[in-house]
Structure formats: C-alpha cells, structure tokens
Amino acid sequence: MRELSEDRRTVLARWASAAEQLTWAQPPRAVAEGEEGRVDWFPGGTLNLAVNAVHRHVPTHADRIALHWEGEPGDRRDVTYGELDREVTALADALVASGLVTGDRVALHVGLVPEAVVALLACFRIGAVPAIVPAVLPADALTDRLADLRPRVLVTQDGAWRHGVVLPLKSRADEALTGTGTVEQTIVIRRTGIPVPWFDGDRWYDELIASPRPGSSAGSRSSPVAVASDHPSLITHLPNRAGVPVGVVHGSAGLATVVGEIHRSITGSPTDVVWVPAELAWLASQSHGILGPLLNAGTTVVFEGMLDTPSHRRAWEIIARYAVRTVLVTPSVIRALRSWVGNGPTPDQVGSLRRIVTAGEAMDEDTERWLTSTVGHDRAAVVNAWGQTELGGAIAFPATDDGPAPPDPGLRVEAPDGTRVAVGEVGDLVLRHPWPATALGVLRGESIDDTFPLFRNGALVTGDRARVAADGELELLGRSDRVFTVAGQLVSADAIALALTDHPFVARAMVVDRPDSTTGRAVVAVVQACDRPADEELARELQEHVRELLGGLSQPRSVVFLDRFPDAEDPRLLPALRRLASPSHVVAHLHVRQVTAAMASVADPELDT
Incomplete structure (x- = not known):
C-alpha cells in the first residue's frame, strides 16, 4: 500500500459511480456535502439495505444460491435468494407485529447460522438497528453489552456448537437479562435441541416466522422501510483506552456503497463464491462475508464452529465443496492452519481459489510465502488489506492484475500538525480523502456522539502509527493507543x-x-x-x-x-x-x-x- 495518489474530484466520481449500483427509494441530491473533516454522504437520499441485499435480486435470481451453510456437526443447507427473501420478510413482519419500529435496537447473540443472517436482514428491512454480540461472551460481559445497547429484542439460540461442545447461549442470555430491563422479547433459534428455561416474552424463531401477523390475512407482506442515508445500520463494539468497549454506529448508504464497491474490487467477479472464516461479530464478517456478496447478487459461505473441528482439513474441504474463489481471513487463522497441516492442501482441493485476502493484523513474510506457494500453489493472488471497524472493514489493499483498483482512501503519514513526515520517520496514519463508511459516532445512551472518530486538520486520524519506506510502501507499526x-x-x-x-x-x-x-x-x-x-x-x-x-x-x-x-x-x-x-x-x-x-x-x- 502507498500514500494517496488520486485527487478529491476523482475519488468523489468513483463514489458516485458506486452509489449508482444501489437501488434508491429517493436518489440523493449530491454525492457528498462538506469540505473537510466529517462529510455528509448522499444527502437527501433514502434506501433500504434489505432491498439492496436480497429483495431486488429475486425477479432475476430467485434460484441463485445466496448462502452455502455448513454446521460444525456436518449438517448443510443451501439458501437461495428466493428462500432468503421469504424468510427475511416473514421475520420482519413478526418483528413489526411485536411492536418494533424504525430505529429500535436488536441484539443478536448468535453463532454463524442462516437464521442469524435472516435476523440481520430483517432488521434492515424494517429500519431497526442490529448489533451482533459474540456468542462466546461470558454472562457478565453480555450483561454489560446489553445494558450499553438497550435493545428491545434479543435474538439468540438454544445452544451453539463450538469445538464439539454446545455453548448454552439461551441460559447465558437469561442470566444476562437479569441485569438489564429493556428487552421485551427473546427470539430463540432451535439449533442443538438442548432443553432451555422458558419465560414470558420468549418465542421460538421457527414458530414466529411460520405464524401470520395478528389481524392480517395470509400472504400479506409489510413494505420495506426507506431510511435516510445516515440512518444507523449496524452497531459494533470496539475496545478503547478507557478499558470499556464502545459501540460504534455505522450509517446505511455510506456503508452499503463502500462494502459493495470493495467487494467488486477485491474479487475477480462480483458473483464469485466468497468465504470469510471468522466470528460473525467481527465487522469484516458482516461487511465482506454477508453484505458485500449479497449486495452484488453473489454467493457466500457461512460456517459454524471452528476450523479444526471435526478435522484439521476442514478449511480445504469447504473450499473444494463450494468452489470458493475468494477467501478473506486473518493471518492468525492462516498460522493456525499451518501449524495443524503444514503440508497444506492439494492443488485439486483449492483449484477454484483465486484470491486470498488477509486482514485484521499484519502478515509476516514467512507466512505469506507459505500461503502463496503451499496454499495458493502460485495460482491465487495473496492480497494484504488494511482497514478498521470504524471505517467499515477492509478498505486499502493493492490492486490485483484482473480486478479494478480499490477506491483511494487517501492514506498519508503525518505529524500532529498535519505536515507529512519524512521517509523513514514515524507518524500518524491518516485518511486525507473523505470515506463514505466512516462511522457516525459511538453510543452514548440513546444518542450518538459524533466526536469519534477523530478528525484533525481536515484528516481522519486512524490511531495507527506508520512510516513510509524508501520504496514508497507504507509500513504499519501498530496502534498508538493501548x-x-x-x-x-x-x-x-x-x-x-x-x-x-x-x-x-x-x-x-x-x-x-x-x-x-x-x-x-x-x-x-x-x-x-x-x-x-x-x-x-x-x-x-x-x-x-x-x-x-x-x-x-x-x-x-x-x-x-x-x-x-x-x-x-x-x-x-x-x-x-x-x-x-x-x-x-x-x-x-x-x-x-x-x-x-x-x-x-x-x-x-x-x-x-
């Protein structure tokens, strides 16, 4: 990666073109308003993320597979766009019937199961704001997270498979709910069949989507809610220097525009089969593993559990079974795979693979060489990406030979006074170009504090340290905070x-x-x-x-x-x-x-x- 190269006008033209790939209820009056610092993206525009990710594809791609799902015990399910459309609509209707309205928050304490994707999209359909809470979160931490989110609805599972054992998600959720008073209804996905306690307000997911709304006729459908460009779409939590996780709030149009465009840049074809083997609570899983493929009518692989269960070769089997062409993965996962099966996959097992994208942390040269030769067999491009949760996921990476260049975020290494530092000197990594998926801010009770992320001298300060090497490449040196x-x-x-x-x-x-x-x-x-x-x-x-x-x-x-x-x-x-x-x-x-x-x-x- 290198420092900024394109001018602002070129960058805005790229985002205008990307926004045209979306379906708008009301087109925006401009691409962006504002000169420096926080920019108002796509002002005046309204849209619905579920329409863009699912419903608009049904007339032409109803039978195309949207999700390949594989459970840890080996059960599998393919979900077409037509099936996803029906289930998302049914759950959205049930949420509206329960009294949920646009802007209400929904906590998803779930593993990677198809119903979790449906719940995310159903929230988008009605303009509710979902937040995915890690399934492995202990009960005390879950209590704190729910108290911070203040959701009206909690979606969870009876249990979740992990390393061959069942995590008691419903029981943990019940314990956590004793410490918060905002949740009015708990929707429970049947996954493992373990017995669970039952309380007022608990509803089984499958029964909820099977029953018609009270007072409605069979087959009726509620309309998707068109929300403003800056309507909150997702909440994800980040650790911070104070030691308390903060909820980062993302907008709608900016996130969808960026995620859709990054998907087209990072894959060989927008409809390639993509796999992000990571926890759903990681924003990159939501952005690049769910939204990116679905916005482009593509296919994504969703898997439950861990890559070493039931065997250490599960990753190669999944790639072969679903003809995965693009994988986005953390270097830590790659290092774990290497420690399990150092000889890697056979060429036939990864014959479909054309892109291996790493993100989330720095990639060391030795692991990259192993990835290129032993996993990719010198046929798959290894792409090292950089990004942040507060920017919508992975945003900066080198262009590949057969794909469009990624949008230019305007990376630059600066001193605190906004001047560029000399080659080899350490400075703050900043974004000089405005970025549409920049978070709206962080949760502060019922309001959003837009003083985060930090802007300085017209640039967004990422909190990362970096320097420019003699060859012009950016060398990332980690966080400047704790x-x-x-x-x-x-x-x-x-x-x-x-x-x-x-x-x-x-x-x-x-x-x-x-x-x-x-x-x-x-x-x-x-x-x-x-x-x-x-x-x-x-x-x-x-x-x-x-x-x-x-x-x-x-x-x-x-x-x-x-x-x-x-x-x-x-x-x-x-x-x-x-x-x-x-x-x-x-x-x-x-x-x-x-x-x-x-x-x-x-x-x-x-x-x-």
Missing part, C-alpha cells in the same frame, strides 16, 4: 489490567503484547501480587478470572509476577516490560532491578517495541 490485535480481534490492554486489579490478590497490574507465532500477538500480564504467594496456582486463577470477565482472547498467555513496580511513572516502563516479558511460560518472575535496568536502555519509548 489496543492491540490478537487473532484478528482487537483487545484492550487497559481493560485486561482493570480486570486483573479487580482480583483481591492483585495490588497492581500492567499488560503488554508480545509477538506470537500463532495469534500474531500474545497477551502478557505483569502483576504485583499481594496477600498470597505469587505462584502458578495464582497465575492460572488470574487467567481464568480475565477469561470469565472479558472472554478468551483477552486471557493472558503468561503472568509475570513483579516484586514491585518502579516508584515513578516513566514512559520507558512499557517498552522495558515488553522486552522482559515472555509468553512462553504460564508463570515467570521479575525483580524491579531488572525492570529499571531495561528502562535505562530504552532510547525512544515511541519506537521501542
């Missing part, structure tokens, strides 16, 4: 530290990230214990404590016990701890003298990692 990527997902170091200090036997804690051959980065906790021996038993207790509060990705790989922290605050402390801490052992010990000696050798805290 957030880092583990297995393609962002985790907050401050949130983990807060969870650790909540433990009664922890006096103080700091968290650092270290390189890891499988997940990219590993979490290492540096802890000053109190009132108890600093031993392996306490280390494992602290690991479990964090996992229960924040989930598995935030669990420290290693706990390093420090006799005491240095007395004075010093910016060299974190780089010193990074040097000394290792994720290779569950428990380790350091003395403050070792830390102060390491601090003395840190020349520049900004560059020392």
Whole structure:
C-alpha cells in the first residue's frame, strides 16, 4: 500500500459511480456535502439495505444460491435468494407485529447460522438497528453489552456448537437479562435441541416466522422501510483506552456503497463464491462475508464452529465443496492452519481459489510465502488489506492484475500538525480523502456522539502509527493507543489490567503484547501480587478470572509476577516490560532491578517495541 495518489474530484466520481449500483427509494441530491473533516454522504437520499441485499435480486435470481451453510456437526443447507427473501420478510413482519419500529435496537447473540443472517436482514428491512454480540461472551460481559445497547429484542439460540461442545447461549442470555430491563422479547433459534428455561416474552424463531401477523390475512407482506442515508445500520463494539468497549454506529448508504464497491474490487467477479472464516461479530464478517456478496447478487459461505473441528482439513474441504474463489481471513487463522497441516492442501482441493485476502493484523513474510506457494500453489493472488471497524472493514489493499483498483482512501503519514513526515520517520496514519463508511459516532445512551472518530486538520486520524519506506510502501507499526490485535480481534490492554486489579490478590497490574507465532500477538500480564504467594496456582486463577470477565482472547498467555513496580511513572516502563516479558511460560518472575535496568536502555519509548 502507498500514500494517496488520486485527487478529491476523482475519488468523489468513483463514489458516485458506486452509489449508482444501489437501488434508491429517493436518489440523493449530491454525492457528498462538506469540505473537510466529517462529510455528509448522499444527502437527501433514502434506501433500504434489505432491498439492496436480497429483495431486488429475486425477479432475476430467485434460484441463485445466496448462502452455502455448513454446521460444525456436518449438517448443510443451501439458501437461495428466493428462500432468503421469504424468510427475511416473514421475520420482519413478526418483528413489526411485536411492536418494533424504525430505529429500535436488536441484539443478536448468535453463532454463524442462516437464521442469524435472516435476523440481520430483517432488521434492515424494517429500519431497526442490529448489533451482533459474540456468542462466546461470558454472562457478565453480555450483561454489560446489553445494558450499553438497550435493545428491545434479543435474538439468540438454544445452544451453539463450538469445538464439539454446545455453548448454552439461551441460559447465558437469561442470566444476562437479569441485569438489564429493556428487552421485551427473546427470539430463540432451535439449533442443538438442548432443553432451555422458558419465560414470558420468549418465542421460538421457527414458530414466529411460520405464524401470520395478528389481524392480517395470509400472504400479506409489510413494505420495506426507506431510511435516510445516515440512518444507523449496524452497531459494533470496539475496545478503547478507557478499558470499556464502545459501540460504534455505522450509517446505511455510506456503508452499503463502500462494502459493495470493495467487494467488486477485491474479487475477480462480483458473483464469485466468497468465504470469510471468522466470528460473525467481527465487522469484516458482516461487511465482506454477508453484505458485500449479497449486495452484488453473489454467493457466500457461512460456517459454524471452528476450523479444526471435526478435522484439521476442514478449511480445504469447504473450499473444494463450494468452489470458493475468494477467501478473506486473518493471518492468525492462516498460522493456525499451518501449524495443524503444514503440508497444506492439494492443488485439486483449492483449484477454484483465486484470491486470498488477509486482514485484521499484519502478515509476516514467512507466512505469506507459505500461503502463496503451499496454499495458493502460485495460482491465487495473496492480497494484504488494511482497514478498521470504524471505517467499515477492509478498505486499502493493492490492486490485483484482473480486478479494478480499490477506491483511494487517501492514506498519508503525518505529524500532529498535519505536515507529512519524512521517509523513514514515524507518524500518524491518516485518511486525507473523505470515506463514505466512516462511522457516525459511538453510543452514548440513546444518542450518538459524533466526536469519534477523530478528525484533525481536515484528516481522519486512524490511531495507527506508520512510516513510509524508501520504496514508497507504507509500513504499519501498530496502534498508538493501548489496543492491540490478537487473532484478528482487537483487545484492550487497559481493560485486561482493570480486570486483573479487580482480583483481591492483585495490588497492581500492567499488560503488554508480545509477538506470537500463532495469534500474531500474545497477551502478557505483569502483576504485583499481594496477600498470597505469587505462584502458578495464582497465575492460572488470574487467567481464568480475565477469561470469565472479558472472554478468551483477552486471557493472558503468561503472568509475570513483579516484586514491585518502579516508584515513578516513566514512559520507558512499557517498552522495558515488553522486552522482559515472555509468553512462553504460564508463570515467570521479575525483580524491579531488572525492570529499571531495561528502562535505562530504552532510547525512544515511541519506537521501542
């Protein structure tokens, strides 16, 4: 990737052309209004995302497969556009009959099952605002997430398959609901058949879509709601420096325009079979695994569970079974696949594959070589993409030989005063061109705070550090805040530290990230214990404590016990701890003298990692 190359007029013309690919109830009066900073995209326009993703394709593509779905136990289902149209409409009618109105929020605590996609699209149809909550979220964290979202409806499952075991989603949801009072109805998808408790307001998904709306005649259909371009479409959560996840709110027209155009740029053909093997709560799964293909009348693969169940070769079997042409995946998944099956797939298993797109974290050269030669057999292009949740997913990547160049976001490396930094110097990665899928802001109760993302000197500040190499390529150096990527997902170091200090036997804690051959980065906790021996038993207790509060990705790989922290605050402390801490052992010990000696050798805290 390189710094910006196109002028603003060219970029806006590209977005005008992309917007013409959508079906509008009311066309916008302009592509964008506003000169610098936050821009009003497609003002005056109205549209419906379900119409664009499903309903408009039915007259010509009713029998085309929209979703190939594969469950972890091996059950499979193909869903055509005609079938998706009918089920989305039925669920939307049921939601309206229950009293849901445009702008209401719906929490989806689900795994990757077809009904989850239907629920997402049904929300779009009626103008409700969905938020997908990770299925693996512990009950306490789920309580906090629901309290932040304030949904009127919760969609969940009786249970979800993961690694051959059933996660009790409904039971977790019931426990979480005791801490929030906004949910009026819980819709339960039958997936595993496990018994679940039942309460007032609980409804089975299959019964809900099978029954007509009260007072309506059989076969009647509610109309899709045309919403304004900036109507909220999705809410996704991000960790932040304060340690509390924030709900990022995305608009409608801008997100649809960008996701549709990125799909056309990143695939060889808009109707190629695409697969994003990742949790549905990751925005890239929603943007590039669901919306991108469906907006272009394409086909996507949806799979449940983990790639190592029932066998380590499941990924290659899925690619072969559904003739997948484009895969978007995190480098962590690739490294895990390599550790399981180092010899890779046979050429016949991946004969359909033409694009392997990596996103979510940096790709190392060794893994990229293995991906190119052993997986792609030098026939599939390996494309390393960069993006952010607050920008709608993956947005910047090199052009491929047989696809259109991606839209130019205007990447540039700048100093805080807005001037370009010299080649080789570190600065802030910013977007100089306005970006249609930029988040509207973050949740603040019932309102949206539009001071996030941050704009400075007319540019959007991404929060990433970067420098320009001698050959003109951008070198991404990670976050400037205390957030880092583990297995393609962002985790907050401050949130983990807060969870650790909540433990009664922890006096103080700091968290650092270290390189890891499988997940990219590993979490290492540096802890000053109190009132108890600093031993392996306490280390494992602290690991479990964090996992229960924040989930598995935030669990420290290693706990390093420090006799005491240095007395004075010093910016060299974190780089010193990074040097000394290792994720290779569950428990380790350091003395403050070792830390102060390491601090003395840190020349520049900004560059020392």
